[in-house]
Amino acid sequence: MTIIGFLGLGRMGAPMAANLLKAGHTLFVHDVSEDAVAELVRLGAEAAGSASALGTQCEVVFASLPTPAIVREAALGPDSIFVRGKPKVFCDLSTSGPQLAQELSAALTPQGVACFDAPVSGGIKGAVEGTISIMVGGPEAEYEAILRPLLEAIGKPTHMGEAPGAGQTMKLVNNLLGAVAIGVTAEGMAFGIKQGLDPAKMIDVLNQSTGINSATRDKWPRSVLPRTFDFGFAAALSLKDTRLLMDEAAAADVPLPLGQIVQDYLERTLEREGPEADFTAIAKVVEEAAGLDPER
Ligand code: NAD
Numbered sequence: 001m002t003i004i005g006f007l008g009l010g011r012m013g014a015p016m017a018a019n020l021l022k023a024g025h026t027l028f029v030h031d032v033s034e035d036a037v038a039e040l041v042r043l044g045a046e047a048a049g050s051a052s053a054l055g056t057q058c059e060v061v062f063a064s065l066p067t068p069a070i071v072r073e074a075a076l077g078p079d080s081i082f083v084r085g086k087p088k089v090f091c092d093l094s095t096s097g098p099q100l101a102q103e104l105s106a107a108l109t110p111q112g113v114a115c116f117d118a119p120v121s122g123g124i125k126g127a128v129e130g131t132i133s134i135m136v137g138g139p140e141a142e143y144e145a146i147l148r149p150l151l152e153a154i155g156k157p158t159h160m161g162e163a164p165g166a167g168q169t170m171k172l173v174n175n176l177l178g179a180v181a182i183g184v185t186a187e188g189m190a191f192g193i194k195q196g197l198d199p200a201k202m203i204d205v206l207n208q209s210t211g212i213n214s215a216t217r218d219k220w221p222r223s224v225l226p227r228t229f230d231f232g233f234a235a236a237l238s239l240k241d242t243r244l245l246m247d248e249a250a251a252a253d254v255p256l257p258l259g260q261i262v263q264d265y266l267e268r269t270l271e272r273e274g275p276e277a278d279f280t281a282i283a284k285v286v287e288e289a290a291g292l293d294p295e296r
Contacts, residue, residue, distance in 0.1 A: 001026060002025050002150060003025070003059050004026065004027050005029070005061035006063075009033070009036040009040055010033075012093070014039060014040065015127040016127050017040055019127075021045060027040070029041070029045045029047060029054075030051055050079055051081050052081065055080070055085035055086070062093055063094060066094070068094075068097055068244070071100060072104070075092075082113065086113070087113065089113065089142060090116065091147060091151075092116065092119075093119065095241050099248070101117035101164045101165035115164065118138075119134075120135075120154075121174050123218075123233065132156070134155045137165055138167075140159060168244075172241065172244060175242065179262040182283075183262050184215075185219070186215075189203075190289075190290040193287070193292060194290050194292060219231055229284070233279050234278065235266050235269045235273070235277040235281060236270060237279075238266055239267065239270065242263045243263065265282045265285055
């Protein structure tokens with residue numbers, strides 16, 4: 001069994017770390033939130049105390065952190081995972097974009113660290129159930145020998161290529177489709193509701209028709225129809241992902257007008273609902289523009 005470090009025990013990190021524990025691995029954990037650490041310690045993990053302490057104790061370190069800047073600090077900063085110890089493998093499960101994956105690989109590979117980007121998709125439910133899709137970029141030999149068996153305890157990994165950032169690029173593509181599905185579902189629903197259709201019946205019909213998508217299947221039944229807007233993915237993080245995508249696409253000379261619309265919807269969602277808004281609250285922005293009362 002491998003000695004694993006896990007940095008970032010949030011909505012996604014905590015259940016992924018718990019699944020590594022269940023698979024029988026020794027787990028050292030760290031998070032700036034003491035409550036988050038305490039919950040994993042209750043399940044059998046050991047508290048490392050800091051990112052650098054985690055690095056002294058572990059062979060493989062996973063990170064599930066909110067922003068690329070925080071991931072960079074954890075991997076390359078003054079109190080980072082690699083300042084005191086030398087884990088053999090670093091695997092970033094966060095959505096951090098291809099550019100950071102390239103930067104981390106360029107800095108850590110010469111130090112003998114096998115560096116992987118491995119963003120995930122499938123939400124909190126998938127992370128808890130161990131069914132999330134994991135999109136991996138990084139060296140194939142170490143992937144097969146060390147990383148794949150560990151990732152299989154968390155979800156369903158696919159190796160997208162050896163180039164650093166290959167997993168992140170795949171994740172940005174997936175996020176574009178997921179976010180556009182929310183935007184277009186919000187638009188179609190607002191139109192139907194304004195014309196007098198029943199929203200619950202509309203979702204039932206869409207889910208047995210060609211309009212079915214990840215928003216009609218999961219997001220509307222769980223968080224929009226009941227008006228709870230608590231699906232579990234922050235609009236701020238979704239906006240971060242969309243901006244990463246738009247920057248990468250602009251650099252690659254690929255126009256993404258649908259991505260631009262979604263970015264605009266997410267910015268308006270944060271303005272309307274505040275920094276803690278869930279990304280399903282896009283529906284409220286679209287309803288308001290349609291002259292409906294989102295607080296109905
Ligand atoms: P979250 O905000 O719930 O969790 C982030 C955790 O990191 C928090 O517990 C926070 O205390 C901790 N943290 C912040 N700074 C830290 C630091 N310097 N050192 C240690 N810990 C620190 O976020 P999340 O929803 O779990 O998302 C994590 C990553 O996964 C993001 O990149 C996100 O884009 C991605 N993601 C999220 C979802 C989702 O449905 N929530 C789905 C797929 C991918």
